[in-house]
Amino acid sequence: MHEIEMKPSPKVSIEFDGQTLQANKGETVAAALLRQTHLAFRTTPVTGKSRGPFCMMGVCFDCLVEIDGAPNRQACMTYVEDGMRVKRQLGAGDTGVFLSDEEDTQ
Amino acid sequence: MKDHYDIAIIGTGPAGMAAATVASAHGADVLIVDEQPEVGGQIYRGITHQSIKDKTILGDDYYKGQSLADAFAASNADHVSGATIWQVSPEREIGISKDGAAHLLTADQVIIATGAQERPFPIPGWTLPGVMTAGSAQILLKSSGITFSNAVFAGTGPLLYLIAYQYLKAGVPIRAILDTTPKSNRLKALPHLPGALFHLSSIMKGRKWIKALKSSGTLFIEGIDNLKITGKDSTEAIEYLLQNKWHRIEASNVFLHQGVVPNVNLAMASGCIHHWNEQKLCWHASTDEWGSSNVPGISIAGDGGGIGGAIAAEYQGRIAAYQALYTTNKVKKQERDTNVLPAQHALTHEMRIRPFLDAMFRPATQYRIPTDDATIVCRCEEVTAGKIRESISLGCAGPNQLKGFTRCGMGPCQGRFCSLSVSELIAKAQNVSVNELEQLRLRPPVKPLMLAELANLTTLASEDT
Structure with a gap:
């Protein structure tokens, strides 16, 4: 992380796996975590490998985290709020089933 | 948000902003929606509240977005930000999810301006x-x-x-x-x-x-x-x-x-015909000079239909907007033609550099079709190139069958980061052109939706009663 001169931004506090960190108001959860050089956000459901943000624009779904108890939240599409509790997502996440294309595939 | 609009625009990048500004200036009832909380798309991201003090870092091309965003802000289009657009049906029923609730609304004309994503x-x-x-x-x-x-x-x-x-x-x-x-x-x-x-x-x-x-x-x-x-x-x-x-x-x-490629999922799921562009190695929307697709009332503007860059997108947004205005009787033919002429000329000029860029920066085969069998192609379902090649040798004929064989393309990104590689991989293995293969079938919801959101689905009309 290399500091670039920015206009001052109001700060908020968020929690990541129990650790409190400062974030800029108006930035995404993914940006706030990357600012602190957290690169791994989750493990995959299939092989348990580590993953982190890849596209930062809501396309790849590799930055999924648990936010305030809700799994499968896109960290790059969710904006920080004071007191937000973010957790690494391990595997598929417990609840909150995605509805996606499960049509006949034959 | 109302339950019906004259013109609905998906995406607040340069194409969407330009279209919304033109359309609302001519008296159309306009809705514009985007996933992001701020306008600009990716190219002008953060343009309305840029905090970097040294303007030379992002450069003049970036700050060009400011006047576009200012004109859009002065328009009276209904802007719904931070929303997931999960369907545009061929009947132009638009599914939007915002703050945990899903809504359905309709529009006479829809302009899809979903922009580009990384190849x-x-x-x-x-x-x-x-x-x-x-x-x-x-x-x-x-x-x-x-x-x-x-x-x-x-x-x-x-x-x-x-x-x-x-x-x-x-x-x-x-x-x-x-x-x-x-x-x-x-x-x-x-x-x-x-x-x-x-x-x-x-x-x-x-x-x-x-x-x-x-x-x-x-x-x-x-x-x-x-x-x-x-x-x-x-x-x-x-x-x-x-x-x-x-x-x-x-x-x-x-x-x-x-390189970047068009973000085609929404338009494809709407029934808009796409074809493989061998020069650009990606899917292109099959549209006419106005950006109109084969689906009545649905047009595509900007990089989402084919990569032309931010300036071209702005012109395409304007052209699509005038055609939508003409179709909905907001402007007469002559007014449409007079107004779009400069944009059409400028667009033609803008596109002249593209064949050179496409050829100069055409990515080599080994970076598009993995040589190593262990390389992951489908990031979501962790499907490797080897597994896909094995499925092809077992008789898998195309990307839709491949879903059944491997779950490739069935994860939350819905093929956005694998379908191009998959198409090229299958075409190469079968020694045919990608155009000869069937396309990945895309259906709504084009973005994953939580079941709870759909359970709360309201049409806006029923909300009012």
Whole structure:
């Protein structure tokens, strides 16, 4: 992380796996975590490998985290709020089933 | 949000903003929706509240977005931000999810302006934490002023050099630039040079970036023949093949880029016909001169239909808006024609450089179709190139069957980061052109929707009663 001169931004506090960190108001959860050089956000459901943000624009779904108890939240599409509790997502996440294309595939 | 609009526009990038500004200025009832909380799309991301003090870092081309955003802000279009658009049906019923609730509304005309996304870059290790797209490096810079010291930039294309140049301007140390542009591309691009000379200033700008990067002392290696990224739980190094020898550079952050491609999922799921563009190696919307698709009332503007860049997108947005206004009887034919003429001329001019850029920065086969069987193609379901090739040898005929064989393309990204690689992989294995294969069938919801959101589905009409 290399500091670039920015206009001052109001700060908020968020929690990541129990650790409190400062974030800029108006930035995404993914940006706030990357600012602190957290690169791994989750493990995959299939092989348990580590993953982190890849596209930062809501396309790849590799930055999924648990936010305030809700799994499968896109960290790059969710904006920080004071007191937000973010957790690494391990595997598929417990609840909150995605509805996606499960049509006949034959 | 109302339950019906004259014109609904999906996306607040340059095409969407331009379309909304024109359409509402002519008295149309306009809705414009986007996933992001702020306008600008990715190209002008953060434009309305840019906090970077030194304007030379992002450069003049970025700040051009300001006047577009200002004009849009002054329009009276209904702007719904931070919303997921999960369907546009062929009957123009639009599914929007916002703040945990799903809504359905309709429009007489729909302009899909969903922009571009990064082309997949399936090489070994591209799923490791710390590997991101060059576009994401730029998003982090534009929206939060975040950069990574000593990152490696690898790949090809103007955006790769631009973001590296922006890092240089910002004083961020770069570990290396690994340029994968095939040397043979120069010769293939040569016949397209006359068209590109209309944009000599753009070419000179690109040369300036590369020259500045090289003279800064940054390690800049050209003619890279292959790449892999290694690390246990996150990125530790990038290895590159140069003149038949592998080399290794230690790095925690690698930014990959080999061009952008249209974000076609929404339009495809709406029934808009697409065709494979062999020059651009991606799907293109089959549209007429107005951007109108085969589906009545649905048009496509900007990079979502075919890559032309931000300026072209703005013109396409304007042209699509005038046609929508004409179709909904808001302007007469002559008014439409008089107004779009300058935009049509400017668009033609803008596109003249594209064949040159497409040929010059055409990514080499080994970066599109993995040579190593262990390379992951479908990031979501962790399906490897080997598994896909095995399925093909077992008789899998196309991308839809492949879902049944491997779940490839069935994860939350819905094929956005694998379908191009899959199509090319299958076409190569069967020795046919991608156009001869069936296309990946896409159906709504085009973005994953929580079941709870759908359970709360309201049509806006029923909300009122």
